Amino acid sequence: MIIDIVKGADNPILRKASENQGKISKKTLKLLKDMEDSMIATKGVGIAAPQVGVNLRMAHITINKDQIFTIINPEIVEMAEEIDEDTEGCLSLPGHWGPVKRAIWVKLKFTDTKGYEKIMVFEGFEARIVQHEVDHLNGKLFVDHVPEGKLQIEG
Ligand SMILES: [Zn+2]
Secondary structure, three states: OOOOOOOOOOOHHHHHHOOOOOOOOOOHHHHHHHHHHHHHHHHOOEEHHHHHHHEOEEEEEEOOOEEEEEEEEEEEEEEOOOOOEEEOOOOOOEEEEEEEEEOOOEEEEEEEEOOOOOOOOOHHHHHHHHHHHHHOOOOOOOHOOOOOOOOOOOO
């Protein structure tokens, strides 16, 4: 089911730190499916649960160009010192774009949809999406990282 994306830089749902997801139930899987449907409908490359109005630590990211990958209770345990700057946008801030510096790789601990804990390294664009989505779960938005005067707003 496609859910309307929660929008606005000052929206309290987007600004709240989310709670850990506990046991993965049918309800959890339904929420993940709704997040996936909403991400596809809006052509996003990632989505976090707060963006569909739920403050739980879950997100989908795009890997291998077009594969949707689920991360539950993600935690960045290590990250590259080297950073890269690229333009970011967000489904919750339509028409907003700006340069954001991110680590070029991150080592992520997370739980998969079967409840198994995993550790994986993400690089480049995937690492950028991971950092963007983990920010969402901590109540942060990409615009917080955009230097003053560099935010572009269209429409
Ligand atoms: Zn976003």
